[in-house]
Amino acid sequence: MLPLRSRILLAAAAILMAGMFVFPIWSVALSAPQYPEGLAMDIRINTITGRTPNDLGNINNLNHYIGMKRIEPDTIRELRLMPYVVAALAGLALLAAATGRRSLAWVFAGCLAVFAVAGLADFWWWTWDYGHNLDVENAIIRVPGMSYQPPLIGTKQLLNFTATSWPAAGGLFAFAAAGLTGLAIWFARTDALRQRHAAAAVAAVTGAERVA
């Protein structure tokens, strides 16, 4: 059985994960001398949107100069899957919290870890693909050896644009959920150990008495 505080933490993790449906998970911002107001796109659980309604179109329009593919959210399968995956994970966390079954907590923690690593790897792979697989034949601007992969996290100069990539609110919620899950597992383990020690102590005392 999970201790109460672990169950509360798991429920909180589930609620935080629900926040990923409301807030963007990651955002990539571009700024250049002639874009003082900046351009930005937000990666959401099921789509990619511009910070303002026209940002994505304007980013695509700029990307045609370097032969980059248009970013078409509808063609990215992962974005169609992600809502179900996150919902399932959150459900699993809730189930673990509700039933208090230790095995469910472990399964959830494992799935969450796999999801986080796979998600980041996949995002990196997409950015690599967009940045490297260019239509060189029709690219208007060709800089030998230049690729245009935005950073996974942090800042990078791409020609006249400074690209900055950071987790957005939804992404921070996901990390926080992972942290709470870790804490829940930790408490579950320490509480179990403590119980075992206590039982052992009791056994030692009672055993001694019996011996006496």
Next chain:
Amino acid sequence: MTSSRRTRWHACALAGLLVAAAACGPARPNTSMAGASDAANRVYVAPGAKDEFYAFMSGGFSGQVSVYGLPSGRLLKVIPVFAQNPENGYGYNVETKALLNSSFGNIPWDDTHHPSLSQTDGAHDGRWLFINANNTPRFARIDLATFETVETIEVPNTGGNHGAPFVTENSEYLIGATRFSVPIPQADVAISDRASKFKGTISFVKANEAGKMDIAFQLLVPGIDYDLGRPGKGPSHGWAFFTSYNTEQAFTKLEVNASKNDYDYIAAVNWKALEACAAGGKARSWPARYAHNVMSHTTHQATTEFKTAVNVIDPKDCAGSIYYLPTPKSPHGVDIDPTGEYIVGGGKLATVIPVHSFSKMMKAIEEKAFEKDVEGIPVLAYAKVMAGEVQNPGLGPLHNEFDDKGCAYTSVFISSEIVKWCFSDFKVVDRVPTYYSIGHLMVPGGDTKKPYGKYVVAMNKITKDRYLGTGPELTQAGQLYDISGAKMKLLLDFPLIGEPHYAQAIDANLLKDKETKFFTLADNAHPWATKREQDAGISRQGKTVHVKMTAIRSHFAPDNIEGVQVGDTVLFHVTNLEQDWDVPHGFAAMGNWSDAELLVMPGQTRTLTWIPKYPGVYPFYCTDFCSALHQEMMGYVRVSPAGRAVALQANVPRPAAAPPAAGKR
């Protein structure tokens, strides 16, 4: 003021020369640099910083409105209104041409005088700017989100639409008056019959709904010359006041013959009474023909409706609708102070500035203190309506604007100065020279209930030696003065466009966050709009060829056109697909002899009419530098001899195949 200056303009007065001779100008300016660095600091808007005020200057004979930043005096934009503007195709292209329609046809030029910002409760609300056309009487509405002319309306039964289009305190009406009386309705009469046959009108134009300007009613008035006007405010709200000159009703050599009477009139018009009379069936519907033109921001096209009747009210049928206040002598401006109590005349040939009191006027009306009547219009006794006369105002006082501290600033043309005086004692407290021959002047918010009272801008008719010379035609210019202290202080000279008759300025905060940055492509309802490249194309209707074209950095679709013949008229309907700020595309085709270029804003559609004269292959190109590949933004149109059957074709890109969903790896 120095005694030498006083002597100088007294000498001018004695000379009686009503010309802006340099000899009668102010003393040569002291060109020492004392205080220059302070003035420079006051007007310096550092790179990247923004001005405090938008100033809208009339272009006068340029027919336009120019927008300046204050205090820097930097030109921000010229808004085309009543004149064609080849720079952006206004008045040439199919979409905007209709804004220049009138009962006289499509008019390429007019003369704009008085910008007037819309008001709510007597203060600027930042919705619209109105301006008049003086020559062929019209009014225009400029939208202050787009800084574009969106509506024009012709005013029938009027000659010289000068006392216009000042707005009432909630923008209910724009007022207008006949500066040059004419036969009303127009008729073929001898000019020498002026006194008996000519009339004037005072017009009230409904203005508080965009796209719905309408001549609410016109008051038929005796045929003298009504010069300028201002609506009342506060207690005098519901009234409008108009100066008049030529009560002599001269019709030749007016400069002498219209300057004989010691008193002309300020007409006080009770428009609330006129409203009631119109509602009570006292107005007569006269046949008339006048154009009302409206630009739609959804179809991006202006359309014209000709109206065929107008409501005219005879003062005889509407008692109490108009009174005359005697005012010395050929008054030019009439201005109402922020409290709405004082009616200040600018007696351009008078030796005083006459100030009437609205409350005294109402009392005089109540007591029937009439001197006489003119064609049935009561003339109130001068002594009964006077609040005071400002002595020693200089020579040729014209216009007044007000600050927020109970003082007035009067422009004085012949002695070329601004005179400051206050309502507390009607005494001149300060005067400052202008270079040269000031006409109008403007305090930001100076005609409202809430003047900002920080600057006054002089608009001068003569600049002579103030700038590097440019041949016979010199710029007319503005001068910016600080009025925040006890003494007016000259800060800046800056050239203006055309002839700046009048200007109004608004706090930049009221406009800067509501600008339209581009038009939403999805909302573009232009019948020939092309919203995606694959929808571009070409079609023929008899001798007219329509090309639906898109522009986006940095190519046109289509960019190769064939099948056009000599004798065809080609209409290039160009839609700018950009959805970002500051990315207009231009369009021009070689030999576009009937049109100027197009300048198409993002999300907008504009149409160039191109009538080829000779067979050949002609380039068209983007005229507004749009990206690093701007030079490449061009195309060709092939013109075949008349009757030669070349297939009509335009290379339109096929829609890009959607990338396979799983094709990324």
